[in-house]
Amino acid sequence: MALDERQQQMCDEREHDFSHLSALLVNCTLKQTPRRSHTAGLMEIPKAIFQEVGVEVEEMRPVDHPIAPGVHPDMTEHGAEVDAWPELVERVLDADILLLGTPIWLGERSSECSRFIERLYAMSGQLNEKGQYLYYGRVGGCVVTGNEDGVKHCAMGVLYALQHLGYTVPPQADAGWIGEVGPGPSYLDDGSGGPENDFTNRNTTFMSWNLLHLARMLKDAGGVPGYGNRRDRWDAGCDMAFPNPEHRS
Amino acid sequence: MALDERQQQMCDEREHDFSHLSALLVNCTLKQTPRRSHTAGLMEIPKAIFQEVGVEVEEMRPVDHPIAPGVHPDMTEHGAEVDAWPELVERVLDADILLLGTPIWLGERSSECSRFIERLYAMSGQLNEKGQYLYYGRVGGCVVTGNEDGVKHCAMGVLYALQHLGYTVPPQADAGWIGEVGPGPSYLDDGSGGPENDFTNRNTTFMSWNLLHLARMLKDAGGVPGYGNRRDRWDAGCDMAFPNPEHRS
C-alpha cells in the first residue's frame, strides 16, 4: 500500500478527469532491476496516485538499458556498438508527464540521471509539428532520495534541464527524502522514518497532483500555443508570414 | 528600440489576447537606479514584448529599497528598523508574471537576488484562498547576464526557488547573455555583441511568449485547481471533507 488514508481519499473523491493522460517514471538509480531501490520506494507514491486516477503509467530504470554515452540521437551512427536510446526516447515522447527520480551521491544526482538528461538533450535539434522544441506540451517533475543531504541541489539541476528542453514545471514539482546529516538508514530501511515522514508525503502528493493538473491543462489546450516560440519561424528570419524551412538549423 | 523586426512583428500579428495580465520585472542588480544595469538592458526585451501585447508592466530594483535581511514577512517585528518588504510583496502578489533578473558574480546570482528570494520564502507559511501556497497560479522566469560564465547555474537556483514556492515555470523560461570566457565587455558595452546575439534574442523572446501563454492559461483557469495541493486540508488530516484550519502550521 503506497498510499496512506489521506492520499487514497484524495484519489477516491476527485472530480477531475485525468483520462487519456500518460506518465513515464524514470528511476535513475545505480542498481539494476530487480535490486531494491530506495528511490523506487518513494516513487511508489506518484505511481499509485497516477494509477488510481486513471493515468497510464510506465516505468524505466536507465541502468537496465545500454544507453550509449554521447549527445546524438542515435550513437550507433557515431561509433557505439549498441544504443538503447532511440527506442527509449519513444517512451519519453509518448508520455504527457515525465517524472525523473534520482538518488544522491556526494550531493549530486546520479551519473545515470546525467546520462539520461544528456540523451534528452541530444534530441534538442528536433521540432514538434508546431515548430517548437520536441518536449513542449509535456510536464516534468523530480523525486530525490538520499540518506543525508542534497535533495534541493539535485532538483535544481533536473528541473532546470526539463524546462530548458521544453517541459512545463508545475508548482512544487520536486519532492524528496533524506535523513539527518551523516550516514544512516535509507528510505526503505527499517527505522528510516522515510515512509512516515509527513513533509515528504505531503510534497510528493502535491507534486503528483500538480503534475496531473498541468498535464490536463496542457493536453486540453493542445499543448503550449505555437506562437512566439517556434524555432522554425525564428530561424526563417523576420518574414514571419513565409517561414523558410531551408533556414532551419 | 528594444525589439528587432521579428520580435516586433510577432507582437503586431498576434491573435492571442493577453489583456488583464500583469507582470513584475525584478532586476536584482547591485546598482541603484539610475545607474546603468546590463541586466536591465536585456530585460528591455521582455518588458517591451509584454507592453506591446497589452500586459501591465511594473519594474523594481530591490537594491533601491531597504529590504531587511531575514525570513519573516515583516522584519520590523523582529528588530529591523525599517523593512520595505511588506510593501514590495504586494507588488509581487499583484503580478501574474514574475520575471527575476540577476547579474552573475563569481558564477553565482547576486546577493540582492538571494535576499529577494529569502523574503519571497518568508511568506511560505501563508496560503491563498484555496488553501494553496501563496504564489500558486502565477508564472515565473529569469534573465541572467554576465560577461563570462554562469547563466545556467544562476537560472537553476532561481527557477528552482520559484517553482518550489508555487510558481509555474513555462518551457524555456530562462534566458541570458554572457560573452566569451574571461573579462570582457558587458551586455550594454560597445562591441559586446550582446544586443545582436541571435541565441540570446531568441531565448529571451521565447521565454517572454511562454510566460504569456502559461499566464493566460492559468488566469483563465482561475489558477491551479485546488485539489491535491491544499496545505490546509493536508494539515487537517485524513478527513478531507472537514478540514480543520486550527491545525495549520
Place this chain on the structure above:
Amino acid sequence: MALDERQQQMCDEREHDFSHLSALLVNCTLKQTPRRSHTAGLMEIPKAIFQEVGVEVEEMRPVDHPIAPGVHPDMTEHGAEVDAWPELVERVLDADILLLGTPIWLGERSSECSRFIERLYAMSGQLNEKGQYLYYGRVGGCVVTGNEDGVKHCAMGVLYALQHLGYTVPPQADAGWIGEVGPGPSYLDDGSGGPENDFTNRNTTFMSWNLLHLARMLKDAGGVPGYGNRRDRWDAGCDMAFPNPEHRS
C-alpha cells in the same frame, strides 16, 4: 563547553605548534548580534579548537556592518553613502585562516554570504607582494547549518569562491549540520540532536585541524611559491625576466 572530551584531548595532547597563526570566523547569519545564531553555535567548535591551540581568533557577522552592495573595493567611491568593507577586508587579510559560516535558505547560502563573497571578489584586481592574487598563502573552509537540506550545495559555492580567489582548501574543509528533511528544530534548539551528532562533530573537528595543518605549512613556506602564478609577470608577456608592471590590469 564547545568541545567534547575527544576534541579537548586532541587539543591538549597535540605536539604541533600553531603559534603566530590567526583565524577569522565570518558568520553570514541573517541575524544581527546578539541574536541567537545556530550557525554561530556550530562555529563554536572550530573557534574553541583554534583558541585552545594558540591561534588568535577574530569573529565577525557581516550583517552587523553596513557593507555596501557592489563589486568595487570601496563603494563610497561609486555612490554608496557608507561602506564598511574597506575596514573589514583588513581583518580578512590579517587572517591566515578564513572560515565562512552560513545558514541555508531554500537550499542556498544566505544573501549575507553572497554579499561577503562579492566583496572579497571586488579585490581581485589587487596583487600581493609576489604578484599573486591577494588571498594567496591563506587557507579557507566553511561551516553550514540548516534544519533541512543543502550543506553540500552551499559548501560547493563557498569553497569554489575561496579557491578561485587564491585560498588553499585543505582536505575535508567543509562541515555542517542539518536535521531530517522538512521543518524541524535548528542546531541550537532543544532536541535537535545537532550538538550530539557524531558525524557533524567529526567533520567539524577534522576541518579545524586540516585548516590548522595547511595554514602552518603555508605560513612556514612563506605562502605559495611565487612562480608560475604571478599575475604581474603573466601580463608582462613572454619576457619573464623583465616583467613590466605597467602592463598590469
Place this chain on the structure above:
Amino acid sequence: MALDERQQQMCDEREHDFSHLSALLVNCTLKQTPRRSHTAGLMEIPKAIFQEVGVEVEEMRPVDHPIAPGVHPDMTEHGAEVDAWPELVERVLDADILLLGTPIWLGERSSECSRFIERLYAMSGQLNEKGQYLYYGRVGGCVVTGNEDGVKHCAMGVLYALQHLGYTVPPQADAGWIGEVGPGPSYLDDGSGGPENDFTNRNTTFMSWNLLHLARMLKDAGGVPGYGNRRDRWDAGCDMAFPNPEHRS
C-alpha cells in the same frame, strides 16, 4: 606545441624541483579514444607543463573502460559482470596530482565525470596508513570545456568532491574555456579562439603550477599531518592514546 612562449619559458627557467611527483589526467569526455576531445585539447597544457618539469604523467578516459555503476569498491561483488574500477583506482592512488577534465552538457559536468566521482567516493570507507581518508596527501584540480556556459558550476561540484574525499585544492585550481553564449565552435574547432584565449591560458597555467607547488609541499611533508583528522582514532572514542581498530567503520 601545447605551450606558448611564456608557458615554455616558465618551465625552462624554473628553479623548483618537481622530481618524484606523478600526475593523473582523467578526461571525462563522452567520446572514446581516439575520437577528438576538446577537453583533451585544453588538458594538453597542464600535461605539457607537468612533463616539462619532470612529473610523470598518466592519462585516462573513463569512457574507454567498463566502469560499472555503483558505489562499492568492486561492483563485480554486487552483480556487475565486469568492472574496470579496481584496476583504475590504483592509478588514481599512484598519482600525487589528480586533474579531472570534463565537458559541459546543459550546464552540468558529464555523466562520465559523475560516474568517476561516484567510484572515487566508493572507496571512502578505506583509510591510509595514518588512519586518514585514502586520498589525503594528494592535490586535485579541474579543467572544464564547453562551447557556451557552465565552467564555474562544473568546477564547483568537481572541486567540492575532491576536497571532501581528502584532496587538497590549491589556489585557482580550476580552469576552462567556453565561447560566447549559444552554440558555436568548441575549443579545438577552427576559429574558436580557445587556444589563443589569454584568460584561459593564464588560468590553466596558474592551475598547473599551483598543483605542482602544493603537491611538492605535501610530498615533502609526508602528506597532511596525521593529527586531528584520523578516522580510526575518532571512531575509537575519547581514549586517543589507545585507539581500537575494531571500532572502525
